[in-house]
Amino acid sequence: MKKYIQIIPLFVGILAISAFLVFKDKPNPEFESYALSVNEPIIIDHTSVELFDRIPDEYIQAASQLKMLFMDRSVGSNINDGLNCLRYPSSDRNTPNHCKRYNHPDARFSVDPSELSWSRGYDRSNFDFDFFYDTWEKMTENFIRAMDSGQYPGQYDVYSFQFSYLNVTDNDTIADPNNGFFANRPGDFNDVYDLERRIAQHPDKVFVFWTTSLSRGIGNAVSRDFNNQMRQYAIANNKVLLDVADIESHDPSGNPCYDNRDGIYYSNGNISENYPDDGVNYPAICQHYTSEVDGGHLGSPSAGKIRIAKAIWVMMARLAGWNPDGLPAPTPTNIVTPTNTPIITILPTNTPVPTFTPTPTAVVTFTPTPTSAQGGGNDIYVSDIDNLSDNINSSYWRARARVYVASDGQVVSGANVYGTITYNNQTYTANCTVPTNNSGFCNVTIIVPTSASSALFRVTGVSQSGFSYNPSLNVDPDGDSNGTEITLTP
Template structure:
């Protein structure tokens, strides 16, 4: 029995160490989230989110879901589940420059945000013009430094929104640089660009922009929720990002969609004697 428990512990540890990628697949699997994991996320986690207009698409999507179902109600403000824009000194990952967000985060976590468990920043359009060094040194290195300073905080990495430059454009290359780092180092990624790139049937739109033309096409023949405004884009794009957000929070709270509900330890490996 001891060996079985050790093997189970090893298996769980490897799951928890893997990178967490939140993308269009998360949107597709949104309805699989058990309600108790949404409640657990709201109870056990709290988030500070720094963003400008493009990043507001996630919050708009959260509002759309909240309007549909009270399960997705959440509190806001300095003591709420979501502190929206409370990290003074920067606006997003590239405004006023490419590093101010790191100082703003550090000051926040050392001050009024000391109780925050999750930190997320979004880009506006700055990934489109970023160099490899910008991503490696101004973004990834600063994220790693913050993670080392605040080991009990979960930091969410993010890709930049689509800009229509396609498979060979700088945006795709720089976004892939972020993805590769996240996967290699077992980080957490909200893949903003990937969510914009696929419709609900899984069709890929490599040359799409942040306006989400496929959203308009899809909603012309399918029922889609509406909103008062989705910054730079279509309401369905915001809605999908809201779904992806709650999927992410459920996973961070401990939900594992692929795990069996059976808690029985694994069978003894053949040929081994358990004492």
């Protein structure tokens, strides 16, 4: 026995040396010539995530040898956690709990466990994350100055920073055609043109552009416009784009998600919101990816940070030369229609300032409904309800009612509509506010499981200062409701 014990250290030593020799040989020369020249746009969006399971081993290897840096705010830290989750050899074994929470506090937003599954480890030890945040102007200036000082790209093959959802609030100028990130302005540290002059000094490196992270509340016009500008820019200029906003604003089945000002009550178990419908569907992070009511952190549940981490691996594999099945780059969604928008070119200088057309929203003209109302001039009532419900997928449909408010046959703006939607013997609050744009209507919406074939919407009140609600005047000119109640079916 003693003899064997003496042999063990020798045996272990031999094993270690052989392992060292094996791994020392590992960097295959084939992987040393990275395909880092980008001659076409590489757009990584929600349709790219499913490619993750198809990355060939050799390209996972090659991608893992690229030195990559991304800089970001707290959501970037969540994404960094997601990359760390994928280091584990599989999603099943010893993986931290924060990596595999597929259940959501609201079961409608739980995801299939397969979204959080992987079956090998993905070594991200060459991928670095640094915190980086400020106003968008300061971030642009600081990054450019750091490039001038030689700090970036430095040792990195692939480098980037992301503007967060806090850079695209209603007050931010980042999407302004004259003063935003894509405006060619005087000054050497303030826009994409200034950044591109530095990027051009490193033709052997890849700068990755990102759309912003999104929250439940941002979702607004600024985030929508900036992210559309970014997509258009990336396509026009053969850039690599990590379209985080597109990934976050599509659920795992590919359905779009919109901001929380939708007239739909939402609770995460602790906090709830019930913002009136602002009449616009702004792309926003899906509830599937965040448990926050207004924010957009990806900490819990796990699906958002895992899907973005998977997308990063798809992107890195493509930068390492992988062309999945020779397919063309996935086409991004949510792009401003390219017609009538000038293509942005970086060089030569003195290019005209690009202008961007915001995504058109449906214009609805409201024809005041003639009524035989008897009420006085300050009586307010419902002049029409229409069913705008539609199917989402095999599990859910969207119950939506459009409610018109009038007084004495004329449109009333700014009125609050209070109501309920009932299905499967459960009643939910469904309120909305008529915008002050003379449209005269607002929409109430609620997501309904297909176990209920219909839902009943009922107006319980209408308020607007200077008016009094007179439900006996409620009317519907098409007869699909009685002015107070309507049955909704997809």
